[in-house]
Amino acid sequence: MSFDHLVLGATGEFLNIGDIIATLVIFLLLMALLKKFAWGPLMGIMQQREDLVASEIETAEKSRQESQQMLDEQRTLLKDARNQAQEIVENAKKQGEVSREEIVTTARSESARMKEQTVAEISNEREKAIAAVREEVVALSLLAATKVLEKEISEEDNRQLINETIAKAGEVQ
């Protein structure tokens, strides 16, 4: 049994340079072909995917920032609106207070004026009444005197008459 075939590079008695050339050519050719037909497109699509993922992440980040910004904006707006509403309410309150005060003052002065007017009217009426009574008394006295003078009457009658007249005057008054 020969061990020649186990000796390195000794497949028989020749150095097979042909195998070396064949190995190199076949391997390099395979590498070139695969690069053109398989690895190139595959790497391209993997790169494409990487780009896609990166851009998607970027977009997501951007829209997140945008929404954050909008949220802040809305928050500010809401705050402003709340402040404004509070201001409006306060203003209305103040105005209400003012107009209440005004109304009360007006009413008070009106009532005072009316009271005064009434008092003046009353005293006026009273004056008028007193004047009227006086006139009446004078008229009655005149009437009584006339009657006394016209009729010859006794003292008693006279007295009675005067009393009657006075009573009448009291009634009138």
Added chain:
Amino acid sequence: MDHGAPMYQLFGIWFNLSNVMMLLVAALIVFLIAFIATRNMKLKPTGMQNFMEWIMDFVKGIIKSNMDWKDGGRFHVLGITLIMFIFVSNMLGLPFSIIVNGDVWWKSPTADPTVTMTLAAMIILLSHYYGLKLKGLKGYSSDFLKPMPFLFPLKIIEEFANTLTLGLRLYGNVYAGEILLSLLAGLAGASILGFASAILPMMAWQGFSIFIGTIQAFIFVMLTMVYLSHKVSEDH
């Protein structure tokens, strides 16, 4: 056991036709797998595309564990082609062997030292080429004096040792596997009893050879990247 090889002389150069044929078969299989797998590629990968992308990422991981992707990206295509080619080559000799008129025709192409040594020498030459290209003559030659100038002879020996071990490790593993397989096949073909006793070890050894073939393909690419990174990277 003592089978010859179908030698053929062309223009004064000797060819082992079995090697040439098996290399072509391996290359064809690798090309077909890769070509078919990369048809109808989509951004959302399915089926075979997933598989090829996994191989790409796997080799990418090997390269990244040895050097910067900035330096190592250029070796990606080499790494993927190498790992698939060697894996398919290692597998080819496992199911059967064809011997015509005492000449072995069907075997693993990597069970021949000429083929594996050619691949190894190619890798080492490539590492020197890229070392010169990327670091310049000064940086490249100063690497031989690191870490200590008196280690220069060892550095020279290391280059040859690397080439030899890289090629012969692959050859030895695959060739040993095939020898044992052919011994078991001889036993199985001898008699009924031989067949019965050979079937279990045969299955076990074939399974183990698949494992070895896979591991050796991985180791070859891993060491390729290690040697390349030694020449290319600054920090080594």
